[in-house]
Amino acid sequence: MLSRRAAMRTALAGAAGVLAGAAGARQIPHWLGWDRPPVAGGYAAAADVLDAVHHPGVTVRYYVETTEQLVAFTFDDGPAPHWTPMVLDALDAADVPATFFMVGSRLERNADLVRGRMDRHGIGNHSWAHDDLATLDLNGVLRSLGRTDDEIRRQFGRRVTLLRPPFGHLGGSTLLAADRMGYDVVLWSKAMRELKFRDDPMGQARDIVDSVRPGSIILAHDEGDGRRLVTVRGLAVMFEGLRRRGFRMVTVPQLIEAGRNPVRQAY
Template sequence: MYDLNDKRWVKNVGQLRATDHEVVLTFDDGPSRQLEAILDVLQEKQVPAAFFWQTRLLYNERPWQRVIQEGHQLGSHTHSHKNLSRLPKVGQWKQIKDSVDKMRKITNTNVSLFRPPFGQYDESTMEILEELNITPVMWEISSYDWIHKKNPETITSNVAAHVRDGSIILLHELEQTQAVLPRLIDEIRNKGYQFTLL
């Protein structure tokens, strides 16, 4: 796997143009059935977030309009969640370019953020993103929400125990994540942090 400290990845508060005590919530693997409920929580709590979507799940019928109207960000998570580090460059190009093109066509917005599935990428990935003028985004804190369906409170503790200035927090559009999201937001705010965008 490529060096996660590579300066080409958006990872820290300076690159986010954020001030002290700001963090970013990011949601992968949508748009899912949980999207509306997640957006309801974010709206109630007045929290912006970034969503990284697989475009195989993106249709006009999905509530993508709310994401844009309510001030959130959209980014690509490839078309079908392939491990890019296992694909030749031409395969990576298709996964990334097709995804970005479809998102732009459906949402009529300039999609310029990208997160690789499984956090896996290589030099070819970076070359493609540079060619397409797309900003790569990793994360600093993983909630591990996908493995805590039976114990969702662990999601909150996983994040709250490690949050710091400029943290990019990895979440997913899952039922258990939506269930604990209000408390997670409150816990982060109680530690003195506010939420910003990438």
């Protein structure tokens, strides 16, 4: 015997099928309102909420325009026991600074992994629980980012200025929240392709070394499954290869500053 809830689900599914057959599946989002997201919330939020707007615009960066041979490595989703210590060890061994976009709930649980090790690294906000911010309204985004901002300040005593939305999903409500909190949004111009190089860590290293350009922002992760070893095992080779090409590794804030104050060439 079907439960009342199961019967209702079956009836709804049947009704949806009839509707789709009668008028076409393209009409269903219109009937349900999915094609009319609220202007002041969700992924289509616009800046009509004037009390939430503090600046005329938010900067979104995939890379930084610069002629200097600079590149920024970034690590998302940690801190976590699996890979964060290994990444920090590789950075320390090569004397390379990086930028870590931290998930607030993971920082709360794993602060001991990074305590005393972040002085020369940049830190950014990556939401409280790896939330897909593009699906949240403004208040939801503010809660997630605000809680993470508070945790970073509590652990490191730093003011956060950078935001990377999980999955790179960027909604209008995220931009409004970034504006209110004084964040720059940082995406990336080059990502690790760990599945492609699953059995070839040096191939991943060569891919990074060969493709980096001045001002590149590289996406990597210090949390996740075993594929992250492809990156971790190749970091030393990446750093060495980029230095041979004349590159210097910097944090994202340092890269942004270099873009604002370009080095004048002497002739």
